[in-house]
Amino acid sequence: MARFIFITGGVVSSLGKGLASAALGALLQARGFTVRLRKLDPYLNVDPGTMSPFEHGEVFVTDDGAETDLDLGHYERFTGVAARKTDSVSSGRIYSNVLEKERRGDYLGKTIQVIPHVTNEIKDFISIDEDEVDFMLCEIGGTVGDIEGLPFFEAIRQFSQEKPRGQCLFMHLTLLPYIKASGELKTKPTQHSVKELRSIGLAPDILVCRSEGPIPQKEREKLALFCNVRPDAVIAAQDLKSIYEAPLAYHREGLDQAVLDAFQISPAPKPDLSRWEDVADRIHNPEGEVRVAIVGKYTQLEDAYKSIAEALTHGGMANRVRVTADWIDAEIFEREDPTPYLEDFDAILVPGGFGERGTEGKIKAAEFARTRKVPYLGICLGMQMAVIEAARNLADLGDAGSEEFDHEAGKKRFTPVVYHLKEWVQGNYKVTRKADDDKGGTMRLGAYDAVLKDGSRVAEVYGATQIEERHRHRYEVDIKYRDALEDKGLVFSGMSPDGRLPEIVEVADHPWFIGVQFHPELKSKPFAPHPLFADFIRAAKENSRLV
Template sequence: MAPARSATPLVFVTGGVVSSLGKGIAAASLAAILEARGLRVTMMKLDPYLNVDPGTMSPFQHGEVYVTDDGAETDLDLGHYERFVNTRLSGLNSITTGKIYESVIRKERRGDYLGGTVQVIPHVTDEIKRCIDAATEGFDVALVEIGGTVGDIESLPFLEAIRQLRTERGPDMAMFMHLTLIPFIAAAGELKTKPTQHSVKELRSIGIQPDVLLCRSEQPLPDGERRKIALFTNVPERAVISAIDLDNIHKIPRWLHGQQLDQLVVDQLRLGDKVKEADLSEWDAVVDAAEHPIDEVTIAVVGKYVDHKDAYKSVGEALKHGGIRQRTRVNLKWLESQDIEREGADKVLAGVDGILVPGGFGDRGFEGKVLTAQFARETKVPYFGICYGMQAAVVDVARNIAGLEGANSTENDKQSPNPVIGLITEWRTQSGDIERRDEHSDLGGSMRLGLQEQRVKPGTLAHRMYGKDVVGERHRHRYEFNNRYRTQLEQAGLVISAKSMDDLLVEMVELPQGEHPWFLACQAHPEFLSTPRGGHPLFVGFIRAARERKAGGKLLSEAAA
């Protein structure tokens, strides 16, 4: 029986030929256009790996772990989604094979299947469909991206589930958009459509006929190739969309709208009574600001995964957003923190206008981050520390100003005589006495995740940036500022500019504004709340400080900022 129209219409986004074609960006761009047409849009990612979530996966292999308000550790594509649409996502919007099987096995152990044999069909596919319904309920339209490529064995349960949903709901409630590659063979001087034909053939062999083809290529798709693809794939010619390489991802909504991709979706899913003309003026303004800068700065990002920049995807994007808000081109100089240990901060960091030290885990390269914070402090270069970058700044002040010999984080030195950073269980008990953690205890038990409010101290740089007393930021970390050292470090000149609402945890630190033009570090991850249209006050302020340094310390007017 066909579902009631109250169910949310779905657009399933699949990929073929090769991975990393940009399904996430393409889906997010389409969602942005639909949102610009007045629709309430949500997005979802189905990842075929067996990990429950990417929280324990190597950044070298998987890129950054993106954290939502509810503390879910998710795929970095959810970061793309939230930067392109205004909907706040949650753990419901990120589903993995691991989560699905975990839920199915839990139900089987409880006896929910009444002793029946548990199978991929219907039990696993039913669980996938249940998760899709839970994440998309209440919206005008939802885009659901399936990770990997057609033909991957691990993706088959997801593909079977969405095939069933299309059959159950009908073509006006669920549609398929397939992203594929049209390679350009330079020796022949031709675009080749055969990989796309085979990709669609593979998709059709499992019962899915795409409604729209998004053809990724280096150059626009000629009409002849478009007709050829339409003929061999049984897709209408108007639904064969050219997705060329663009120099700015924020141009993609306008490019896809120009080919009426959004209208194809509106027509097939019968959304016409809910939509208006697309207002892409905000995206046009973002592109215009990026393409017509009035200034530029060079920002050093000092981390340990710089050879794999997806590990800092949101940081890089947030820095660019901070520049867009003031028509400034932000040139990112990715630096390995171990190089600073080997070659010295003076040499590696010479000539930059600002320094950002992002989050991370483990002792590799940590001393280079401490040296980076010290260099920024002593040379008055604007410094922005995030998570581990804040902890590095605290260690620098503890060692080099407060005179706390051997100051460190217990993450790196469990025997440190001055553990200024540690797990809460190491320095706080009911009585307030220090408590050393058992070497074999579960570190995951102390992970702080998700959106949490903090109180910002009036008169501080942080308060000037935010312009408010209470702010909310997303967290992902285990180690905290050790409260036993608050007084000593404040006496040494460190300003504690934000604390948790219960006054227990230090959330932000900075240097006195008279001693340093812009030195701020936070325990949270503000990059997760930055968008190209709105920016984030800390990133905007940091880029402005970098511009002022480049201008020889001259304060910029509000108009120029």
């Protein structure tokens, strides 16, 4: 039976609850325990799939097709445990489930209320597969005091009371602001945050305090006294140069030991931190540097491409180089020549996205990489734009376009090289979609197989001819243009098992030019870099004049 750790936050948002949860999961693994991490989000969207990247950052997709919060990406990258649909839930999903049950009559005419019906639904979610692991870590989104989070806080209060004594632990993450004028580290915001938490029936066992520098012993003792925790359960979380320093930093602070002490696990198994020591060594001791241009449309918010940024870092670790990524707005290239912006980079990456804005700029970036022989990785929309560029400039289809941008009535006729995906095979079933279907949860989502062409670059990169990768798209390259494009050197080197859906394209006479319909960044980890990113950075390193 699992022990439960509930991670809450206070004072301000974006303190790093997700990273703290992921790092703690990694430390418990290092001591030989099995873990699973979950995210409970208070927003009313059913999932983040229809939320703007500017609002919520990237959408992380699981193997079983769930569109989830980006924190699940941190969980996977730090623990290697593949996330599932059952590892992410929002208020919207909880209320939707409750209302569906009410409509079916499952409540037998009862008046539906937050307590007990909503809180019971939350508790049922927390309990899913609880016997599979030693520790279940559940992060509650938002901050204590948020009105929308109250049902979740009440649910975990009830949950902890229903479990045997000593089976649940509460970890609260707060901020210790430094007032430069007085030279003081202030504990009062944390005291008030804990007071708010206690007012709803929850008492933290461990305090994790974000600060710019060390926490003096005097302040630790003050926090322990006024927040009613043990002094050794006040954990400093200082700013770090890399998020991958977090497991070692938290271990030095005694976080994992504090958790085991709270659960009275003694003697505590010794941790094997060699994996994270190797990761830290690769981060801090690079043997060179490469510069990668990321030409996207959500570049104002780096969290919109969080997994891509991390996967590039992992590729750098695999090659012992530091990767410097520059974010370039694709719209610039719709007005200006991309050459001055791109000529000094060692490689170019064009990520996914939705909508027409910036797409012509992405096409120009693909053309620059193809004609200048610069290593290129196109992901999802980045692959589609590379295909459209090749169709226009190599296969004489000057009006090549995508139904995503050009299907509206009144637009000029065009050649739909990219079309709306109407049906595909998922397992033993055929999935069908219409252009006017609801937007949420209707894409080709989750893990699908692909077959790679013998002798292709991607088969060499993967070291296999059959792979499985995660998808999130509703438009697809039309296979009927394959012959025309392959005659001009754009090789369709990866296909769905039924041969109907292009998964990977590559340029034959190019040092490294690959486009993929899926999202390889979602499966990359610091201790297991994705082969595509590792080889992409290898090619960038060979192209670099700085190494």
